[in-house]
Amino acid sequence: MKLARFKHAEKEQLGCVVAQQIIAIPETLFSGTMPALLNQFEVFKPQLEQLISTANSPLDLHQVQLLAPIPQPEKFIGVGLNYADHIAETGLAIPEFPTLFNKQSSCVTDPEAPIYRPHISDKLDYEGELALVIGQYCRNISAAQAPQAIAGYTIVNDVSVRDWQIKSPTWTLGKSFDSHGPMGPWIVTSDSIEPHNLDLKTWLNGELRQHSNTCHLIFDCYQLVATLSSVCTLKPGDVIATGTCSGVGVKMKPRGYMKPGDVVTIEIENIGRLSNPILQESENNSFISQRPVS
Structure with missing residues (x-):
């Protein structure tokens, strides 16, 4: 699975990349940071897979600004x-x-x-x-x-x-x-x-x-x-x-x-x-x- 940070409509979000599209992860599913998502990935993986399979409004990658996936790593x-x-x-x-x-x-x-x-x-x-x-x-x-x-x-x-x-x-x-x-x-x-x-x-x-x-x-x-x-x-x-x-x-x-x-x-x-x-x-x-x- 490809996990990304991106900005769309002046809002920073996390998302799943599939081919040339990105599916935003709704805050109702997960509202934390990328490190927190990585830490809990096995817990959220089934829900993310379902999100990918049922997404009806993905964004094309050219519509978003991709951000560094880890903006401020501690190390x-x-x-x-x-x-x-x-x-x-x-x-x-x-x-x-x-x-x-x-x-x-x-x-x-x-x-x-x-x-x-x-x-x-x-x-x-x-x-x-x-x-x-x-x-x-x-x-x-x-x-x-x-x-x-x-x-x-x-x-x-x-x-x-x-x-x-x-x-x-x-x-x-x-x-x-x-x-x-x-x-x-x-x-x-x-x-x-x-x-x-x-x-x-x-x-x-x-x-x-x-x-x-x-x-x-x-x-x-x-x-x-x-x-x-x-x-x-x-x-x-x-x-x-x-x-x-x-x-x-x-x-x-x-x-x-x-x-x-x-x-x-x-x-x-x-x-x-x-x-x-x-x-x-x-x-x-x-x-x-x-x-x-x-």
Whole structure:
């Protein structure tokens, strides 16, 4: 099942995506957040299936604005150096333990929303990635138990500002600029997808830059959940982006960085497509405010 957040007629809602249509979940059925729905998915699954089978007024996808399925994950964790082909292009050794870093949740943005090239750097790079979304609270679980804790899968573009990435050993600064965490277009629930045999492609302006398969992950989804849960409690709505394959812009000759006017698109088999345009950030964007500024 595909679960989405979307906006229609100025109202944010949850819905089920079927083909090129979306069926809104009525508040009389469920009125909580996406993490709460994922946490209770098995309880609501029969009712959602009935909703899908009896829906008489679905909306076409072009009528709605799709939103990031998890807008503010408590934990947004990235994985580096998790495909052998990507490691080969970096010239680094294959890690014996996952390379993990944080992306700040304020970087999350929606499908089709702009990715802004910051005015302090022009080294803006893409990283097409499969991401898993936690659905159950878990701690100290094994890789064999991990599937029970994963609610589903989505696409993340782990946008990276390469010079700022190397300023800090944790990589967090270069991974967390505002708008540098596109996510979506929806979550495919784990009962309807095999995460470790999915074709992954990334295009920049229609040019195929990345092409691999999740079967080549060094540390698979279940191993990553087991590793992280040995340290901290994972919670519904936590997002783990599993790493990128070869073909990133920083390793091209000449460099293949994204620039204003570009469009980056990531496609993962059995999930969908995530596409975002690149815009230049204004140099006059500083503010201090009592409330969020869009």
